Amino acid sequence: MQKSKNVVRLEHEEYSMNQTAIEVKDLVKIFRKNRQNPVRAVNELSFQVQRGEIFGLLGPNGAGKSTTLKILTTLLQPTSGEVTILGYDVVAQPLDVRKQICVVLQENAVELHLSVRNNFKTFGKFHGLRSKEIELRTDRVVELFALQSHLNEKGMDLSGGLKRRVQVAKMFMVDKPIVFLDEATTGMDTFNKRTTIQAIREESRKGRTIVLTTHMLDEAEELCNAVAIINHGKAIAKGSMKEVKSMSLRLISLSLTFETITPEVLESIHRHKPFKVEVKKTAVEITVREEITALDILGEARQTGLLQHFEVTSASLEDVFVELLDKKESVA
Secondary structure (H helix, E strand, C coil), X not given: CCCCHHHXXXXXXXXXXXXXEEEEEEEEEEECCCCCCCEEEEEXXXXXXXXXXXXXEECCCCCCXXXXXXXXXXXXXXXXXXXXXXXXXXXXXXXXXXXXXXXXXXXXXXXXXXXXXXXXXXXXXXXXXXXXXXXXXXXXXXXXXXXXXXCCCEHHHCCHHHHHHHHHHHHCCCCCCEEEEECCCCCCCHHHHHHHHXXXXXXXXXXXXXXXXXXXXXXXXXXXXXXXXXXXXXXXXXXXXXXXXXXXCCCEXXXXXXXXXXXXXXXXXXXXXXXXXXXXXXXXXXXXXXXXXXXXXXXXXHHCCCEEEEEEEECCHHHHHHHHHHHHHHHC
16 A cells, blocks of 8 residues: 555654764865965865755855765765765775765766657666666656656757756666755756756655755755755854754844835944845845844834834844854954
8 A cells, every 4th residue: 555645754754863874074185286285175074964864065165065075976085084875985885885876966967969858768778777667767757857848859959957957857767875966956947946946855755865065055945954064174064954044143034125215214224233134125134143133123114104014034044154154254
């Protein structure tokens, strides 16, 4: 008898809490070039990823994300430290690791002269699937990624976003327990991105472990169960999404909609020295560090007689990300 989605989800959550898919301990990667100072791209980085989790590796450009991903996928050897994938050491057992993973790097890997259908067929044959199995799996990923209307189009005729969607979809043709996605939605329009995010979430529900890097923090906040934020090769925050967001100094988001925004309104807001202010037509998005500050701003806004609507929420992952980076930079 087929299990309900709720039962599957409960079992998956229990399973994922008791098993570690990826473990990174004191990882270091130093690049040495002739006559140049060595560059420490990864600096004693440690984190864990549980089975069935969607895990985000976040950080600014040059933080060490891509280097870390290449080490995890056996494309690059570490200088020191330990990395295991489902118990296999990436240095001592690289072939065993590769049998457990599939990888989407930033570069597009779509056969340009083949149709979308034949891209899937070729990928399936490369991984030893039989023709009938290829057909069944192609039907599944095509439906999952909403590619039905593009099956007969050649890779060269697809937009950049569609090429990326085909590339990500190909990874789900094979039964690998761990999927690495490097900037998976790069170049996608809103529809393509939404479809891909839904597909990734669906695969996670089935028990796959998914590790993604992205510079789109709203996307990470929507998708990830846990994250590690790295800067200059070091982890500055890691844990569940709730834990990471709680590491900020109690950031609060305040959204105010006015009949009209006057200079006096903005002057009153800035007087409280908010962490961030963004004006959008007749709305002002404000991030502050303390609840009392949010209440003071709200009280003054109501006294203007121009306030039409307000909303108070916890800060976004992007706000926390910026604050954590600012704190680390100021300490350095």
